[in-house]
Amino acid sequence: MADIQSNKAQVVIVGSGPTGLSLGIELARRGIRCLLVERNLRVGHAPRAKTTNVRTREHLRRWGIAGKLADASPFGVDYPSHVHFVTRLSGQSLLRFDHALNAKPERDDRYSEHAQWVPQYKLEGVLKDHAATLDPLALRYGEELIGFTQDANGVRVRLRNTDSGEIWEVVADFLVGADGARSVVRDLIGSTMKGRYGLSRNYNIIFEAPGLAKAHDHGPGIMYWQINADGPSVVGPMDIGDLWYFMPTQIAPDAHLTDEEAVALIRQSTGIDLPYRIKSSDEWVASCLLADKYWEGRVFLAGDACHLHPPFGGFGMNMGVGDAVDLGWKLAAVLQGWGGPTLLPSYEAERRPVHELVLDEAERNHAVLSNEIYRPGLEDDTVEGANARSDCADFIRERKYREFYALSVVLGYSYAGSPLVAAEAGATSAGPEALDYVPDAVPGSLAPHAWLEDDVSLYDLFGNGFTLLVLGGDAVDVGVARQEAERAGVPLTIVRRDEPELRTLYEARLALIRPDQHVAWRGDRWPDIRLLARVTGQVDAA
Numbered sequence: 336m337a338d339i340q341s342n343k344a345q346v347v348i349v350g351s352g353p354t355g356l357s358l359g360i361e362l363a364r365r366g367i368r369c370l371l372v373e374r375n376l377r378v379g380h381a382p383r384a385k386t387t388n389v390r391t392r393e394h395l396r397r398w399g400i401a402g403k404l405a406d407a408s409p410f411g412v413d414y415p416s417h418v419h420f421v422t423r424l425s426g427q428s429l430l431r432f433d434h435a436l437n438a439k440p441e442r443d444d445r446y447s448e449h450a451q452w453v454p455q456y457k458l459e460g461v462l463k464d465h466a467a468t469l470d471p472l473a474l475r476y477g478e479e480l481i482g483f484t485q486d487a488n489g490v491r492v493r494l495r496n497t498d499s500g501e502i503w504e505v506v507a508d509f510l511v512g513a514d515g516a517r518s519v520v521r522d523l524i525g526s527t528m529k530g531r532y533g534l535s536r537n538y539n540i541i542f543e544a545p546g547l548a549k550a551h552d553h554g555p556g557i558m559y560w561q562i563n564a565d566g567p568s569v570v571g572p573m574d575i576g577d578l579w580y581f582m583p584t585q586i587a588p589d590a591h592l593t594d595e596e597a598v599a600l601i602r603q604s605t606g607i608d609l610p611y612r613i614k615s616s617d618e619w620v621a622s623c624l625l626a627d628k629y630w631e632g633r634v635f636l637a638g639d640a641c642h643l644h645p646p647f648g649g650f651g652m653n654m655g656v657g658d659a660v661d662l663g664w665k666l667a668a669v670l671q672g673w674g675g676p677t678l679l680p681s682y683e684a685e686r687r688p689v690h691e692l693v694l695d696e697a698e699r700n701h702a703v704l705s706n707e708i709y710r711p712g713l714e715d716d717t718v719e720g721a722n723a724r725s726d727c728a729d730f731i732r733e734r735k736y737r738e739f740y741a742l743s744v745v746l747g748y749s750y751a752g753s754p755l756v757a758a759e760a761g762a763t764s765a766g767p768e769a770l771d772y773v774p775d776a777v778p779g780s781l782a783p784h785a786w787l788e789d790d791v792s793l794y795d796l797f798g799n800g801f802t803l804l805v806l807g808g809d810a811v812d813v814g815v816a817r818q819e820a821e822r823a824g825v826p827l828t829i830v831r832r833d834e835p836e837l838r839t840l841y842e843a844r845l846a847l848i849r850p851d852q853h854v855a856w857r858g859d860r861w862p863d864i865r866l867l868a869r870v871t872g873q874v875d876a877a
Contacts, residue, residue, distance in 0.1 A: 344370040344473075345670050347492045347507040349480045349520055353384075353455065354638030354655035355513035356462035360398055361663030363469035365799065367670055370505055371472065374479035374497055384455040385557070385573065385580075386649030388745050389437050390781075391656045392448035393794065393852075400465045401448050407457045409574045412440045416452050417556040418739050420731050422714045422724075423563050424551040424570065425606030430728040435557070435739035436649055445774055446746065446784055447792035452557045454573055455652060480519050483510055483634070490633050509666055510634045513655070518640035524631040526641070530624040530694070534645060534701060536588060539617040540581040540597050547579060548572060550607045560705050562713060562727065566604025567705030578614070584704045592616060621645040621701055623694045629683040637662055642690040647700035648738050650693045653745070661686055664850040668871060673824040677754055678872030685750045692748060692767055700738040742772035750853055751779030755870045757847075757856035776841040778854050783840045793837070794852060798828025801855070801867065802848040805831045806838045812845060812861040823867045 346362055348355045351373035359371045387395075387404065395401040405412045416438035420429040437443070438450040466472050481502065482493045490510045495502050512520020521528075553559065558571045568583040581601050586592075592600065594613040602608050626641035638655030662682050668674025708731060710723045747767040750756050756779045764780055765773040774783035782804075785793045796802075803816050813829055820827035838844070843857040847866065855870040856862070868874045 342503065342505050344368050344505055344507045346370075346509045346511060346666060347372065347490070347505055348511045348513055349373075350512065350514035350638070350640070351459075351463070351474065351476070352513065352515065352638065352655070353458055353462060353652050354659050355511075356459065356466055357394070357656045358511060358513060358637060358659035358663050359466050359472045359474070360462065360469065361659055362667055363466070363472035364398065365664070365667040365671075366471060367667050368471045369473070370507070371466070371474045372478040372480065372494060373474075373476050376476055384458075384646065384649070384652035385452055386436050386438075386653070387451045387453055387458055388649055388653045389446045389448060389450045389742065390745050391653045392451060393446060394656060394660055395461075396448050396792070397794070398465065400461055403465070404451060404453065404458060404461045407461055408451060408453050409457070410452075410572070412449075412451060414452070414557075415555050416450075417554070418558045418560070419553050419556045420560045420562060420708070420728070420735075421553055423561045423565075423604060423606045424547075424553065424559055426563070426714060427724065428553055429562060429724055430731045431556075432736070432739045437740070437742055437745075438557075442786060442790075444784065444786060445742070445772060447794050450649075458652075480514070483523065485510070485632050485634060508633065508670060511637055511662065511666075512635070512640045513637045513659070515639045516643055518636065520634065521626060521636055521640050524628070524634050524636075526626045526628045526631075526636065528624040528643065529627050530622065531698070532620070532622040532624065534621040534623065534698070535584065535704070536586045536618070536620050537582060537584050538586060538592055538597070539619060540583075540592075540601075541573065541614040541616075542579055542581060542597070542601065543577050543612040543614060544579045544601075544609055545577045547577065547605075547607065547609055550609065551605075560708070561604050562705050562708045563604065564709060566600050567709060568604050569705065570601075570605065585706045586618075591618075623698050625687070625690055625694065629687070630679070635662060635679075635682065642694065644694045644697040645701035646697075648693075648697050648741055648744070650697055650741075650744070654690065654693055657689070658686055660851050665872075668850075673826070673873075674871055675868070675873030677875060681753055681755050681872060685753045685755075688752075689748050693744065696737075696741065696744055700735075703734045737770065740771075743767050743769045745772075746774075746781055747772050748781075749777070749779040751777065753779060754875065755849075755855065755872060756853075757862075757866065757870065759857075774840065776843065776846055776854050776857055778856055780854055782846070782848050782852050782854050785834070785837055785840060787832075787834070793832075796828075796830045797848055797852060798826065798830075800826025800828065800850055801870070802828045802830055804837075804841065804846040804848055805829060805844070806841060806846070807833075807844040808859075808861070815861045816867075819865070819867050823865075823871065823873060825867045825871055827867070
């Protein structure tokens, strides 16, 4: 791990969760000197995020550590990611969603990496270990931000050691707050979270449950939604050592669960009496909130510091990683001199619509919890009870399917409308509103994926900067593009492929791919405009 010499860094990152670590990795692998500070040791048993989705795993593949996360899986990547809806663990099955969240470890043409059910602390461990191998990145725990000043030339960051109380300063080009829901950086730039607070009150309880996996007949899975009057909730296995999570939903405003009460509620809701032991109990309030601004001058926000939503659909932590990737390549481009003045402002312009989309999706998912699914008589061993269970299953199938098969949200969002994207008149995209993800190469969309020979992903060929995908373009086009890149100082990788299916997929002979693997432009001839200068923010779209 690098150290910071002379108290100088190009970027200071506050917060070492998945967002901060991902940003540090994205910058360091581009040669940017970073200092990542974290006031806490980030240990414990209480992760809310347990889904590393397809897109995040694709970034891990790009960083060379997707396999390490697979190795860290507590139950192995072959463990079925089934989501069960049951009356209770000891009761009857209502409906099962098989291989939810696209975590099935079989090759899929639409993406290069499947999702993975793994506790957030396992992901953080993989990210931290990788960060420690990157020389431009220094990671320091026990350091808290107490303030900063900035001007046109940089940011002077004031830090305090939480053990010694020593105050010290770092001079940086940029500061990024990846410091979570209670972001200090957000407060210091005068940004305010706005939206809908207090949608519900809930608990995230982590407990030891020896023998629970074998004490029910529903088979393996990652979530068991319990639909009963005693304890509407979600419960599931989290880690080896019989470690489980339990989330009772819509707790009354005046209710506060002691450990003894939590154990009693687990027994009551599951119908299974075992020697449970509470490891941690975390009360939380579901809300949908967005920061009214994501940046000021040389200071930016990412992850939970600028967006919060209910954890239904597995979006939150993954969306923070997406923020880190978008902001990371843009900060690097500016610091290396090939990013222009409109590049960094495009961070909020591109990411805010994605955040709004996901907040709406998560709120719709949150609107149908176990409490709303329950029907009187659901557990009765009668004809009426059977009818109630059948009706309940139909309701679950209709209202919860998209929550567990949301690939169109994970991969189907677009940066169309960004000043960095060459708009295409009349081009249409299925987009994230579609029930199922349909890849397309409309500028702004994620570049369509394809598998090539020997299990090589098309994404594996993309460069660290921009990539020109040549699917039949002639040498003149390539030569002009390369000359333009040299003039603009833009790193450009040329990838030539002859597969007819790629030409069909991209519907053009040429496609310009951004460092984050989104399509910036496509066409049959290299355009007679300063395309690279435009998509790197060196000139306005006009």
